[in-house]
Amino acid sequence: MFIRIDDFAAEWTSEAEMTASVLDVLTDASLKQTICEGRRTLGQIAWHLVKSPHYMTTLGLEFDAPQGGDEAPASAALIASEYRRISQALLHAVRTQWNDGTLLESVTIQGEEWPNGGSLRFTLMHQAHHRGQMTVLMRQAGLRLPEVYGPTYDTWIDKGVAPLV
Template sequence: MFTRIEDFAAEWTNEAELTASVLDALTDDSLGQEVIEGRRTLGQIAWHLVRSLHYMTTLGLVFDEPSGGEEAPASAEHIASEYRRISRDLLHAVRTQWNDETLRESVEIHKEVWPNGGSLHYTIMHQSHHRGQMTILMRQANLRLPDVYGPTYDTWSEKGLAPLV
């Protein structure tokens, strides 16, 4: 749980850059990739990740929702650009509308009580969860994976190193 706005801001900035790098690697053709038929596509997961940030408005933050509606866009560039915009807007809203005391306040969400600082932490973890799902589908779609928390198999190989097994 975050207890200081600037601690959240530092972690959010790093995590948002990692997420943006994953979204930047998507192509329009890859958006339809499914793990199995009938499940969310890569594009649907990516768009859910973008749209889910607006959920923070239920905690009292005010910022615009992503443009494009609920259905996943056919443009990977639109998904990535909307992510960048809404992630900046979320950070700006937290910095200007909340303070360190606000992080200790709690809000009821689906009949559970969540401190605002915990909700911010959950938002980062939710984003990481979907980034992980996306990288599997990206590999299946033959996309080059960006380095997220460490080098990928491709990065090791390009450096002439034996990838760790």
């Protein structure tokens, strides 16, 4: 969990940039790529990443929800721009409405005590989890992936290095 706002801010800023770089590669057509028949699409997972930071308002933070409803938009550009807005809104809310002491305060969520600093950590891990799901679907949709935590197959090739198996 986070015990300092500055630590969260640094990590969120870096992770949000990675997420935005992944969302920027999406095309409208690729949003229809599915995990398997009848299950979530790439567009739905991307939209889940845009909507989920707003769950933090249940812990007392106040900021605007993303535009649009529960249904994933058909526009990849809209998903990416709404993500940038919501990720900055979350950070701004944490910086201006909470302090280091608030991170130690707990909220009961479904019968469990969650310190706010733990909820912020969960939000980051949850985002990384779904971002990883997205990159697999994006490859299956024929998109070229950006580097997230290291080189991709394509960037190894660009460097003249045999990709790791």
